[in-house]
Amino acid sequence: MQLFLRKAHLFQKTSIRMSMLTLVLVLLNTTLSLGQSGDPLEVATLDKVVEYALAHQPNVQQAQIDEEITDKAIKGKLADWYPQVNFTYNYQRFIDLQASVIGGNVIRFGVNNTSSAQFSATQAVFNRDVLLASSTASQVRSQAGLNTSRSKIDVVVNVTKAFYDALAMMQQIEVNEESIVRLERSLKDAQSRYNSGVSDKTDYKRATILLTNAKASLKTNQELLKYKQEYLKTLMGYPLDQNLPVQYDPLLMEQEIALDTTQEVNYADHIDFKIMQSQKNLQDANVKYSKWAFLPSVSLFGNYNLNYQNNNFSDLYNTKYPFSFVGASLALPILQGGKRLVKIQEANLSNSRLDLGLKNLKSNINTEYTRALASYKSNLALYQAQKDNVELAEEVYDIIQLQYQSGVKTYLEVTIAESDLRTTRINYYNALYMVLASKMDVLKALGQINY
Incomplete structure (x- = not known):
């Protein structure tokens, strides 16, 4: 009985240990999974969002893998520059030995079993393929x-x-919510004035219509915000099932508007120009490669061979017959039907084509910068106008609201002032987003966004 209890106790301890080990493995696997997919952000500021995207965006990861x-x-x-050593083993069983007639007699040569083991080594001295790889290695890495x-x-x-687009939509939602608060207050005022006989039910119905439209607009913007947030997550490589707590400061956004519009384009700073210039350098190397086809390929070689021969298989490897040699090889194609000249002409034409591509790219970069700068300036002017209009619209609404409560203005004028205020504030945030977005286009065209 005691022996049974001891075994049961031992089994229980073993089970507990196995359960703990299983729990540890599960937690470790979960931790690794979260680490691979990216931990959710606690605060999604613009800097953190960009940093997260650079670490987790699939396109960036694919480029890094490339x-x-x-x-x-x-x-x-480049490994072809190093000595190449090979080993070859061979065994051969002759069913019928080679025969030759000598003096009217059939004489057979050789033995029934032969085997050989060969060690060979080669060293490239000059080879245009290897030379091209070594001369362009740094350039190819740079292009990647x-x-x-x-x-x-x-x-x-x-x-x-x-990110800015999502912020603009969040601001619009905030404007809608504030507008609804004002319209609900106006509806109560209109209903109270109607109940007291001061005004007819027209004001009350207008207030109801405006409130219904404002709520519908709020619902539309809320749904659009969901899409914009999901789109932002996709661009970031962010887990779609995780919340993205976007944090922003409108005052900080306004401070980021400033841009020196007197800058001139430096084509060498633009990433597309750098890539095409790298392609041009590689094509220059390809022209040299085509010309090197007239040069010989030179290599050194050495072989060490072990031969075994015997009529009996069991005695085949008792005696070896080694031989070895070293030498040099030079291969020079003499006539290829003009193929090498054609290849040189083809490489030169490709080079000329890239020269034209660089020229065209400069024009495109200049057009890109001009368009982006024009968009920035026009959006900046619109933003400044909308910023002034917001202050005026708020002032007009407050005055007309007071005059309406005093019986000086009609409710129609209140609804117009409310509509102007809501529209002006929405236009302001849209203009703020547009000027910030166009600033990014200008910086990209100038080649001032570098990673």
């Missing part, structure tokens, strides 16, 4: 890095615009 793939491919090409930078720049610009 960069690593390029690096591995370069190392694989530039592609990653362009992905990051696109992500930063798009995420920033989406």
Whole structure:
């Protein structure tokens, strides 16, 4: 009985340990999963949103993987500069030995079993493929890095615009909510005046219509905000099932509007120009590669061979017959039907095409900057006008509301003032978003967004 109890106690302790181990493994797996998908942000400021996007956006991650793939491919090409050592083993069983007639007699040569083991080594001295890989390795790596930078720049610009767009919608919702509060108060006033016989039911019905429309507008904007938030999450690579607590400061946003509009375009700073210039450098190397086809390929080699021969398989490896040699190889194509000249002409034409591409790209960058700057200036003027209009609209609404309560103004004028105030405030926040978004376009065209 005691033995049974001891075994039961031991089994219980083992079960507890296994349960604890299972719990630890589950928690570890959960932690790793969260780490891979990205932990949710506690506060989603613009800086944190951009930082998160650069770390988790799939396009950026793909570009980084492409960069690593390029690096591995370069190392694989450069490995051809190192000595290449190979081993070859062979066994052969002759069913019928080779025969030859000598002096009228059939003489057979060789043995029934042969085997060989060969060690061979080669060292490239000059080879245009390997030379191209070594001379362009840094440029190819640079181009891969530039592609990653362009992905990051696109992500930063798009995420920033989406962030401001979501903020503008949040501000519109806030305007709608404030408008509803005012309209509900106006509805109570209109109903009270109607009940007291001061005015007819027209004011009351107008107030009801305006309130209904304002609530419908609020619902529409709330649904649009859901879409804009989901779109922002997608651009960030953020978990769609997690909340994104966007935090903003309208005053800080206004401070970010300033931009020096007297700057001139420096094409060398633009990421697309850098990438095309890198392509041009690689094409220059390709022209040299085509010309190197007239040069010989030179390599060193050495072989060490072990041969085994015997009629009996069991005695095959008792005696070895080694031989070895070293040497040099030079291969020079003499005539290829003009193929090498055609390849050189093709490489030069591709080079000329890239020159034209660079020229066209400069024009496109200049157009991009001009368009972005014009958009920024027009949006800035609109923003400044709307900012002044908000103050005027608030002042007009307050005065007309007081005059209506005093019986000087009609309710129609109150509704017009309310509509003007709501529209002006919404236009103000839209203009603020547009000027910030167009500023990002200007900075991108100037090549001042670098990652």
